[in-house]
Amino acid sequence: MGRVVVALGGNALQRAGDHGTWPEQVAQMRATATALAALVAEGHELIVTHGNGPQVGTLLRQNELAEHELPRRPMDVLGAETQGQIGYLVEQELTAALVRARVPRTVLSIVSRTVVSARDRAFAHPSKPVGRYYTEAEARALRKREGWQMVYDGARGGWRRVVPSPTPRRWIEGDGLQKLLARDWGAHVVPVVTGGGGVPVVERGRGVFEGVEAVIDKDRTAAIVATTLQADTLVILTDVPAAAIGFRKPWERWLGEVSASEMQVYLERKEFADGSMGPKVEAALSFLRSGGRRAIITDPPSLGRAMRNETGTRISPG
């Protein structure tokens, strides 16, 4: 038993081939919620965090399509909106799943901000593509008018906006949250926090935070959440049942029980793809370095068995 932070990836909310409708998201979340409730029924204290890639993309595009009539909102604000949207979805589906599993809890989605450093190198090198594809002429105009950085995507033959992906430093609401909660809160509540990695803000003075147009890796923030709330286990849910070395090559090998130092070696050998499995492994290792006891990488259907050490990649300290 123990306290577990579970980070839900994009596919926990939206499947490949989905059209992004609300009923699709509800159906997908319902399946994931059943797996999460089973953890609680087994005696674990649960904290949930989630990504927001497709959802923030939709809001960006809607803002753009309506721009002739309504002012656009900045990206930090759209990130906060996805926390409301997905936080509501998790409350709805997880409340029901917990009652079905006979372990009713209050599911509390908390609008969360994550501090990044204004001097983070990422601000000088925006790398994360967001929003739609543009023609070269449009890209040039946007660069000039909005100050956006644009990159050419050869595979799709179009230009996209890129934004910085700075390293998360601190989850603002977490500092207070753990102090104010009653000692046995895990028996009563499931917090849902730092959706989309948290709204990125930089600190401009004591208590003064300014939102920035950036994206944060949700798994890196999940590691901070797990450390802040002193969780035993960090689970990163994705669309494969485990991490692998030689992924999709003839010598592919799925990783089960593995030590942090072994994972570190694979990471340095570039065994894990940038922007995909790589950041997940990094987040897992950062949690273990900060005192975490176990990090798991798996998919929603394997969650229960992975927690019982029967499947998934289980990384231990040392």
Add this chain to the structure above:
Amino acid sequence: MGRVVVALGGNALQRAGDHGTWPEQVAQMRATATALAALVAEGHELIVTHGNGPQVGTLLRQNELAEHELPRRPMDVLGAETQGQIGYLVEQELTAALVRARVPRTVLSIVSRTVVSARDRAFAHPSKPVGRYYTEAEARALRKREGWQMVYDGARGGWRRVVPSPTPRRWIEGDGLQKLLARDWGAHVVPVVTGGGGVPVVERGRGVFEGVEAVIDKDRTAAIVATTLQADTLVILTDVPAAAIGFRKPWERWLGEVSASEMQVYLERKEFADGSMGPKVEAALSFLRSGGRRAIITDPPSLGRAMRNETGTRISPG
């Protein structure tokens, strides 16, 4: 001193004449946050709730303008998104104002759902106009295609969608929230809850809630919040410094200290406008009937003096 629920009206976030830009909302919230922080500095425990009318209107319209490319999300989901948006804004500005006032607190915005009855008469009589104006032909098409109820607005010469405004019954997250918080939470945290009156849901079974396309009067939900969290005072902030009888007539009289039974008489005499001061007075009286000690109706600049019984409409039980 004591525990105070403050309900922020539309004008606490957006002034008449604003264009709905984000910097405008930030500026307006900053002013309101200073008034709220002063209450905390005077020793009160603060809970904040807020409206979302202009914000949900913007999201509805953006969904509509982008519909040819992206599926529309239902109104309950858009309401949740405004809780994220405004919850983030309150966290940003109130955190800073509390530090300036030397009473730092963790501001926690919680995505909130409000239960309404599926048998509420409002569902048979949708009355609240939302979104843009349509031509008669468009209105006919929408009635057929979407099943929307439409009404003609003679003053503006156009048709609008109307949705039900059912009575809020219960704030789902509130039941758990007060149990799980440590006894002295008011010294550490300012919760921001039930934005836009809460996302309206109907109960379909134990723990099973279904979102509905409706709007909830945020002040009526604020009364439920104040009762649930056992607040002493409910403050309803609006754009006038007090309630008046004979409002804007030659015999206009502003109300100061007044009893609930006196207000009930004015209410029955239709002294207060429907959809404006009327529901605020009703919310205030409902809080007092449930054991509240004081309800105040005033504007943000008068908040501090109203709390010291120097201005505003102060309604006492009995």
